[in-house]
Amino acid sequence: xxxxxxxxxxxxxxxxxxxxxxxxxxxxxxxxxxxxxxxxxxxxxxxxxxxxxxxxxxxxxxxxxxxxxxxxxxxxxxxxxxxxxxxxxxxxxxxxxxxxxxxxxxxxxxxxxxxxxxxxxxxxxxxxxxxxxxxxxxxxxxxxxxxxxxxxxxxxxxxxxxxxxxxxxxxxxxxxxxxxxxxxxxxxxxxxxxxxxxxxxxxxxxxxxxxxxxxxxxxxx
Numbered sequence: 001x002x003x004x005x006x007x008x009x010x011x012x013x014x015x016x017x018x019x020x021x022x023x024x025x026x027x028x029x030x031x032x033x034x035x036x037x038x039x040x041x042x043x044x045x046x047x048x049x050x051x052x053x054x055x056x057x058x059x060x061x062x063x064x065x066x067x068x069x070x071x072x073x074x075x076x077x078x079x080x081x082x083x084x085x086x087x088x089x090x091x092x093x094x095x096x097x098x099x100x101x102x103x104x105x106x107x108x109x110x111x112x113x114x115x116x117x118x119x120x121x122x123x124x125x126x127x128x129x130x131x132x133x134x135x136x137x138x139x140x141x142x143x144x145x146x147x148x149x150x151x152x153x154x155x156x157x158x159x160x161x162x163x164x165x166x167x168x169x170x171x172x173x174x175x176x177x178x179x180x181x182x183x184x185x186x187x188x189x190x191x192x193x194x195x196x197x198x199x200x201x202x203x204x205x206x207x208x209x210x211x212x213x214x215x216x217x218x219x220x221x
Contacts, residue, residue: 017050025055032057042066 011017025047036043036059044066047055060066109115110127119127 021049025049029055029057033059042069044070 011020028047029045032043032045035041041059043057043059044063045057046063049055056063058066106115110119111131116124
C-alpha cells in the first residue's frame with residue numbers, strides 16, 4: 001500500500017496531532033542516536049511537546065556542554081566574519097584613496113601645464129576656468145593681507161607720533177625749569193655783589209690813635 005504525501009500544515013485534530021507527535025519524536029530521537037553512533041558526531045537534541053514537556057538526547061556527557069561548544073563556535077564565526085568585513089572595507093577604502101590620489105596628481109600636473117596632450121577642448125576650457133577662479137581667490141587673499149599690513153603700519157605710526165609728542169612736551173617742561181633756576185641764581189649773585197661793594201670803606205688816619213682824625217681828601221678838580 002502506497003502512503004500518500006502528508007500535507008505540511010498544522011493538524012487540527014488534537015488526538016491525531018498527539019499521535020503524530022509521539023511517532024515523529026521517537027523517530028527523530030532514533031535518527032539522532034544513529035547519527036552519533038555511525039558518524040561519531042556530537043549530537044544534542046531538545047524537544048518540547050505542545051504541553052511543554054521536555055524530551056532531549058545528547059551523545060556527549062550533557063546537553064549544556066554541547067550548547068556551550070555551540071555558543072563558542074558561533075562567537076568565533078561572528079568574529080571571523082567581522083574581521084573579514086573589516087578587511088574588505090579597509091581594502092575598499094585603500095583602493096578609493098589610491099584613486100583619489102591618482103586623480104589629484106593628474107589634476108596637479110595639468111594645472112602646471114603638463115600632460116595636456118590627451119585633453120579635449122572641453123577639459124582644457126574647464127581647466128582654464130578653474131585656474132581663473134583660483135587666481136581670483138589668490139589675489140583677493142593677497143589684497144586682504146596687504147590691507148591688514150597697512151593698517152598695522154598706520155597704527156604703529158600713530159603710536160610713534162603720540163610718543164614723540166609726549167617726549168617733546170617733557171623736553172619743553174624741562175627747559176622751562178632750567179631757565180627759571182638760572183634766572184634765580186643770577187639775581188642772587190648780583191645782590192651779593194652789591195652788598196660787598198657797600199661794605200667797602202676807604203678812610204685814611206694820620207697821628208696817634210688817641211688823636212686820630214680822619215683826613216678827607218678834596219675832590220679832584
